[in-house]
Amino acid sequence: MRKERIVFDYRHYFLRSVVFLYYHLGENGFLILLGVVTGLVTGVGAGAMKLGAARLSEFAPYLREHGWLLPALLLPAAGLAGAFLLGRLLLRRRPATSLSWVIYDLQEKQPEMSWLETFSHIFTSAVTVGLGGSAGLETPSVLTGAAIGSKTGWLCRLSVDKRGTLMVCGTAAGISAVFGSPIAGALFALEVVFPRQARRRLVPILLSSAGAAIIAELIFGSGSMFKVPSAPWPFHSLPYFILLGILCAFVGVYIIQLNYHFGNRLKKAFPNRWVRLGIGCAGLAGLLWLFPILAGDGYNFVQMLFSGADKNHLQSWNHGCNLLLLSLAAVLLKVVGTVFTLECGGDGGIFAPTMFTGAFTGFLLARLVNDFTGLELSEANFVAAGMCGVFTSSLRAPLTGIFLIVEVTGDFMLMIPLMIVSGLSYFTAKFFEPYSVYTKVLGEKHLIEAIPLQQINRHTPVGDAIETDFSAVGAQTPLAELRATGESAKITYLPVIDANRKLLGIVMPDRLAAATDPKLTAAALMMEPLLTLSPKDDANKAQISFEIYGLDYLPVIDGGKFIGFVPKTRFEPAPAAGEATA
Structure with missing residues (x-):
């Protein structure tokens, strides 16, 4: 007690x-x-x-x-x-x-x-x-x-x-x-x-x-994580930073896809955790025997790139093409080692591998340009920018990528190139892969809500959201009947159709309310549809159309016949609780 x-x-x-x-x-x-x-x-x-x-x-x-x-x-x-x-x-x-x-x-x-x-x-x-x-x-x-x-x-x-x-x-x-x-x-x-x-x-x-x-x-202690030689970026290197941003986007998409699909393959092929542990140990040991630079977080090798790639593990490869092949292997295989590590029993994260892969991506591009064009691009600058680009395209965090690289290198001179690379890699990667490396598994399981629509309903057809309880009218319907129909209709947009259900126009509620001449008919009040959708159109197109045209409903046409409306509310993510009162 x-x-x-x-x-x-x-x-x-x-x-x-x-x-x-x-x-x-x-x-x-x-x-x-x-x-x-x-x-x-x-x-x-x-x-x-x-x-x-x-x-x-x-x-x-x-x-x-x-x-x-x-x-x-x-x-x-x-x-x-x-x-x-x-x-x-x-x-x-x-x-x-x-x-x-x-x-x-x-x-x-x-x-x-x-x-x-x-x-x-x-x-x-x-x-x-x-x-x-x-x-x-x-x-x-x-x-x-x-x-x-x-x-x-x-x-x-x-x-x-x-x-x-x-x-x-x-x-x-x-x-x-x-x-x-x-x-x-x-x-x-x-x-x-x-x-x-x-x-x-x-x-x-x-x-x-x-x-x-x-x-x-x-x-x-204080000080930046990497010791980076400070070098200005000349204007003639700008096109290559643009190229690097696009290249980093594809590398980031590669990381996201391989991390997700290779991890799932391992789990399905070896459902027993102990067997998967054995496979992971064997695979990781073999991979690191071939390429020791893939061990650990790899930040020591990134520092070697900043210093000129002239130490220990990289020195024996520093003979033109051999070093390029090593860099290419680092870009392609680091994520493989990471999947072996994380899916087979280890504890760690994808964060460092994205930065490691980005560093070698930037180095590879700069070395290729220098070798084949005679230019003298600062390889250290491209290593830093590559880290930013692949990090951004993999995690979908452009501002984090920019300021993270600035803080770990202590080099504010690269702010503009980092902004270019980060922005291009972000938007290019998003075009090909809507999810980040963290949200990929949630998106594939349809567990993500309250995020941009192109990530939630990207492949959902418009046909699944059609509302058919509309009140259609003819072209010669008089104003009084139009008003009576509009007051009782659930959808206030009144479609004007002919005998073959062809959509002639739409009577909008504001025009109907403003009409005063009792002799007016639907033909005089209707407006030609600004845009029509097909049942096979995806929700991404519908959301963009609603945003551009500012309408509450869009008509759907199938085989030349009007079949209903899709409402804007079906394509808007619900606000997070508490956000409306923030």
Whole structure:
């Protein structure tokens, strides 16, 4: 009884403190305080994750130096198996490895994450990435931050909406802590995780991101993540930045498609998790034996590109075509290693692989142009721009891509090229693939709501939304009858048709209300349809037509005959709860 009494008192006084702070700080002030707490705790967790991965990454060079080549080759597979066993046996379950379901839970107003997620990624991702798994620490850091935010809100008995806000704060803090980039962290929450919620709670998100960046600086020191030689970009390089933006779009689409389809193939071909673990270990070991540069997050190799690609692993390939082939392999195969890592038991994210792939994409283009045209493009500039472009096209976060690269390189001179590459890669990729690497799985399962229509109903035919309870009139119908019909009709647009159901025109409600001459007929009042749709047209075309013409209904014609209207309301996503009152 004594022990139970102590627990009760602890909770009682804690909740009294919550009420006291909430009352004196107000809703916004209290959320800001909890956002800062979330950011600070997330910063500590992300720091521990990075330190653990850094220490474990020292094993492979040590083994190679002492001639233990086979154990060094098997380390990534050991990391994969270690993370799998840690999640399955010790932690009783495998932690999430993607932001997809966090995005979905926030949209569905279910901001609940387990206590496991607040610490498990610190261990499993450090083991996976530190021992050579082909993934990054950013997604685990973001998931850790989201879980910390969720549980902070739960402890304080906050509403679902406010817990969602703290989850978004945690995601921003996760990016900020890993990269030391508070602006990019906040923008990531705005663009990727939950845009509508993030805009309403901008201040807590900004301060949470700043708090995580402060912790990261205390642990790792100040300074940019990459050491980049500062070089101006001449005007004659502008066409090649444009070309790079388009190229990065296709690379991003390739990453999204391969990540989704190859991952699904592995799951279907090897439904047993233990068998899939074995396949992943073998596949990853073989891939890294052929191309060691695919190990880990790859940021050390990106730094080599910034420095001139003249060190260790890249030096032996630095002979013209050989280096180009290596770069091409890095662009095409990094995501393969990532899928082996994440789908077969490891813990990590797609974040770092997109930046690694983008770096080699930019380097490959610049080196090809320099070799075959005689120009002297700054390869470092194109490495940075490529990172921005592939990141943007894969995650659909143009502003995050721009400011992330600026913050991790410390080079503001590239702002204009980054804007060009980011914008072109974003819109080009969106044309060919409507989903990001995180929302692809949600879109294919039709789980995404309240997002742009071209992503929800892109392939839905107009025929599924036709309303046929209209009131048709003839061309000689008098004004009095038109008004009587309009008052009783569900659809106030009155179609004027002939005996063969050919659409002659439409009597609009405003023209009908303004008519005063009783001798007027439908033929005098009707307007020719500005646009007609076919039942086979997709919803994307309908939405665009409604937006351009500003109409509430559009007529549908099939085989020359009028068959009904489609309403604008069927092609508008419902606003998120709370947005209308924001």
